[in-house]
Amino acid sequence: DIQMTQSPSSLSASVGDRVTITCRASQNISSRLAWYQQKAEKAPKSLMYAASSLQSGVPSRFSGSGSGTDFTLTISSLQPEDFATYYCQQYNSYPFTFGPGTKVDIK
Amino acid sequence: EVQLVESGGGLVQPGGSLRLSCAASGFTLSDHYMDWVRQAPGKGLECVGRSTNKANSYTSLYAASVQGRFTISRDDSKNSLYLQMDSLKTEDTAVYYCVRGFHGMDVWGRGTAVTVAS
Numbered sequence: 113d114i115q116m117t118q119s120p121s122s123l124s125a126s127v128g129d130r131v132t133i134t135c136r137a138s139q140n141i142s143s144r145l146a147w148y149q150q151k152a153e154k155a156p157k158s159l160m161y162a163a164s165s166l167q168s169g170v171p172s173r174f175s176g177s178g179s180g181t182d183f184t185l186t187i188s189s190l191q192p193e194d195f196a197t198y199y200c201q202q203y204n205s206y207p208f209t210f211g212p213g214t215k216v217d218i219k
Numbered sequence: 220e221v222q223l224v225e226s227g228g229g230l231v232q233p234g235g236s237l238r239l240s241c242a243a244s245g246f247t248l249s250d251h252y253m254d255w256v257r258q259a260p261g262k263g264l265e266c267v268g269r270s271t272n273k274a275n276s277y278t279s280l281y282a283a284s285v286q287g288r289f290t291i292s293r294d295d296s297k298n299s300l301y302l303q304m305d306s307l308k309t310e311d312t313a314v315y316y317c318v319r320g321f322h323g324m325d326v327w328g329r330g331t332a333v334t335v336a337s
Contacts, residue, residue, distance in 0.1 A: 146323030148264075155316055155330055156264065161323035199264055203323050207282045208254075210264040 114138050114202050118211035124219040131187040133214045135178075135200035143179045144204040151196045160185070190216070221245035221326050223317045228331030235307050239331055241300040241317030248298045249273040252320035255291065255302050257313035258330075265313075269320060270300065285311075307335045
């Protein structure tokens, strides 16, 4: 199985801050990388697919980049509703695997 | 509105069985790949199984941890997806999500909780 890692595991930030989360795959997954946001006691919500394509309705302050094994999710200006846990996921080969998550909380 | 609604979770003893259902609305289920993803309490996300679409013969794939115990099926007439879970173990305790497998996993249900305990 492809292993996914994320860094940092958690971060504290303020409203308006620029936040970057890194995701790394244990082998080349091309651009078959998705990002999800999960708030407490809620289902995950899809933010991005194909490493850099926004899902419909997702604010443009979210952006993604990368290919191969190294990827990033950036929130350009953190908003109150963005405090959540973020997961990356590879969908290059089954079983699709998720990173362990990055928790973003209020500084 | 595109929506997925899971049902069928509950408390079951180790070795028991449970069948989860996922009712889709707002789109035709048979056109899409569908996934089951679970999340154990306080843990991360784990893909359990995948069903390809009708055009790809509804082929199923499973995680090694559930292979031989879980089975995915569909009922096109009800626009529904199912997860039959047999020989349940305590480590199967989780919230189970039904997910549409398009552009990654674009639509998620709210989940149904399964607890395996004696």
